[in-house]
Amino acid sequence: MVADGMSVIRTTDLTIGHAGTPLVKGIDVELRAGELVVLLGVNGIGKSTLLRTLAGLLPPLHGSIDILGKRLNGLAAMERARAVSVVLPGRPDAGMMDVRTLVALGRQPWTGHFGRLGPADHAAVDQAMSMMELTDFAVRDLRTLSDGELQRVLIARALAQRTPVLLLDEPTAFLDVVNRLRIMQHLHRVTRELNALVVLSTHDLQSALDLADRVLLVTPGSLWSGTPQRAIQEGRLQDAFRVEGLRFDPASSSFRP
C-alpha cells in the first residue's frame, strides 16, 4: 500500500505543547515507511506530547504535520483513523471483554454504521492476532491477562486498524526484560513485514538502540533525529540524559555509574 522508504510523516517547523505552553520548538523531521523510530528523553520532556500531537489528539502550537502528503489538521476523524493507529499508555478498563472483541475494535474506521465485521475485517483481526502470537487468547477475558499479554493485545488492536502509521506511548513500561524485548521484536517485525512506520516512546535504551532505525532524542526545547549509531558516536545520549555522576557506555548501550 505504501512504497518502501516513502516519506510518511513530515513535520515542518512544528512546535508542540499544552494550551499555549510550548515544550519543543522547530521540529523538522521526515519519517519513512518501514522505519522503527524510537523516541527517547527524560520524563516530562514532551515525548507523550509529541506522540499525541502526531496522533491528532493535541493541536500543534505552530507549524504543520503532513501524513502521506495530507495536512493532519485537515483530515476528518475517520480519515485520520485510517492513517494513524495509536496505543496509549495504561490499562484500559473496558469491563468484561474477550481478547478478540477488543482487537476487533481496531476495525472501527473500516466498518459500517453498526460496526459489524465483514470477512475482510475478520481476516485483518486474525492476521493482527497471529502477528502478536495471540491466536490462543481469542476468548480470554481481558482482566485475566498479565501486563505483557495485555500490551500485545493492545498492539494487535492497533495492527487490526491496518494503518501506515502506528504510534505507541511507552508500550514497554511496567514490563519485565523478557516481555520488553518481545514487544520490541514484534514491533520490529511489524515495520519489516507490513512496511509500516512505527514510532514509540520508551525508557528502555538498550533494545531501542539495538533495534531502532532512527532515534528521536527530545532535549529541553529541541529534538534531534538520526541513526542509533550516530546518537552514540556523537555523544547525543550523554547530552540528552544529563545526569550527574553517570556516563553513557557505548559498548553496552547503557548508562554506568
Added chain:
Amino acid sequence: MLALLCALLFVVALLVGTVPIALVDVPAALFDPDGSISSRIVREVRLPGAVTALVAGMGLAVSGILMQTLFRNPLAGPSVLGISSGASLGVALVMLVQPLWSVLPIPRDLWLVLAAFIGGMGVLLLVLLADRRMGNAVSLLIIGLMIGHLCSALISVLQAAGSATALKGYVLWGMGSFSGVGSDRLFWLLVPVCSGVLGAFLLVKPLNALLLGPDQAATLGVSVHRSRRMIMIITGLLAGTVTAFCGPIAFLGLVTPHIARALFRTSDHHRLVPATALIGGALALFCEVLARLPLANGALPLNAVTSLLGAPVVVWILVGAQRWSRTA
C-alpha cells in the same frame, strides 16, 4: 429467551392484582371485549400498566447502560446520580405550579416530558462537569446524592407553595408506579422512550469505542464530543420521560446493565444494549407484579420493591469493584 421471558411476565402482569383474572379470560378480554368487569380491568388497567412497565423498564435500563459507558463508572444510573431527582424537580414545577403549564396550548403530558427532560439533562450536565474534575467513582456517587438532596429540598419549597390537590397528586406520583398511565396518555410515554431506545441502538459503535476511553476512541475515528452529546440527550430523554410518567424509580437503571453483563459475560454493546432493554422490561414487569400482589393492606409502593431488589446489588457491585479496581 429474554423476549420470551418478557412475554411471559407481560401475561402474568395482566393476571395479577387485587382482582385476579384467569388466564383463559385474557384472550377474550383483549380481542373480544364484552363489557364484563374482568374484560374492562384487563383492557383499561392491566394492559396499560403492563405496557408502561415494559417500556419504562426498557427506557430506564438503556439509560443506565448509556450512563455507565458515558461515565466509565459501573455505579452510574439515573436514580443514583440524581438524574431522576432533576427530572422530578421539572415535574414538580409543572404539577405544583399550575399557571406554568396552562398558559401555552401544549398538552400537559408534553409539558411533563419536556420539564422532566430538561431537569434530568441539567443534572446530567452538572454531574458530568463534576466528574471531569474529580474522576473518582465513589465521589461521583456522592455528588449525585447531594444534587438529589438539593432537588428534593427545592421540591419541598414548591410543595409548601402548591395547592392541596396538586400536592396529593405529586406525592402519589413520587412513590413511583407503572399503573398511573392510562391508555390515553400512553402515547406520550411510548414515543420518546421508543425513539430513545432506537437511538441507543444507533450508537452501539461509538459506545464500544468509548469503553477504551475518550482519547483512544478518538483515534478510532469517533467524534467524541458529538457521540457524548448524543448519549446525554438520549439518556435525558429516556430517564426524563419515564420519570415524568412513573415517578422516580430507584435502582432499575443501575442494576439492569450489570445483570446483562453477568448473563452475557461481555461489555460489547452489540449484545448488551438489546439484552439490557429486554432484561429491564422483564425486571420492571416482575417488580410491577410483586408490587401488585394482593396483600392485606393493598399494594406495595413500586419503589419499595425496586429498592429491595436493587440496593443489595449495588453493595455487591461496590464490594466487587474493590477487587477489580486498578490504578491505571
